[in-house]
Amino acid sequence: MTAEGTARRVTKRRVRTRARLLDAAFAVFAAKGFGRVSIEEVCEAAGYSRGAFYSNFATLDELFFALYQERAELIAEQVSGALALDGPDLDVHAAVDRVTDVLLLDLEWLLVKTDFLVHAARDPGVARTLLDHRARLRRAVADRLSRARGHTELPAVLGDVEDAARAVVAAYDGVTTQLLLDKDVEAARAWLRQLLTALLTDGAGPV
Incomplete structure (x- = not known):
């Protein structure tokens, strides 16, 4: 696979990861409230590690x-x-x-x-x-x-x-x-x- 093809796959995977994190965060925020939610809870709801979180969001x-x-x-x-x-x-x-x-x-x-x-x-x-x-x-x-x-x-x-x-x-x-x-x-x-x-x-x- 070319470098360009690999880059496209990485980009698509990152888009999917970001979307899942956003969907999970929405559910957790709605249930508990923004000020009562941790990064770990968002990651757990999305099925990802903290590394996946920090590759998409700083905070x-x-x-x-x-x-x-x-x-x-x-x-x-x-x-x-x-x-x-x-x-x-x-x-x-x-x-x-x-x-x-x-x-x-x-x-x-x-x-x-x-x-x-x-x-x-x-x-x-x-x-x-x-x-x-x-x-x-x-x-x-x-x-x-x-x-x-x-x-x-x-x-x-x-x-x-x-x-x-x-x-x-x-x-x-x-x-x-x-x-x-x-x-x-x-x-x-x-x-x-x-x-x-x-x-x-x-x-x-x-x-």
Whole structure:
């Protein structure tokens, strides 16, 4: 086998190892909480040695950061994709339905996300990462609302699309906080659909 072929095999193996470590860490973090998990526990759950861990991550914080980024990217893509299907005209009710249908409302993810939020509140560097992600979500929403201006009647109260995007993200935050407590995913989707419809249509039309 050539050196290039060997390198590809090593790269693929490392990608698989990293993915297994991330999956194992997600399960352990969700079950116990970030601050109560050791590197050894993650390795045991993944079926790897500490050497495999350190060949992919320098610290548990770095792994936690990578895990958060992976899920955060997924959510940003879900929102962007759901909002991109219409042309210049924005069918608000259909777009809201698509967003609430595909949006990740996973209780284990919300537990990990909450741990990350608390961690970020105590670490300015981590906080910047979280703020960057939230800004990306807002940009996806604001861009779609901006393109709809002049084509679709939106509530005058929205004013600045940036403010409207902040309101949409805040609605998601509120619904997911409630979901953490009552664990009713279907109710969370229904409530999020109602909130977003009210924000973007003054509550008019079907919910």
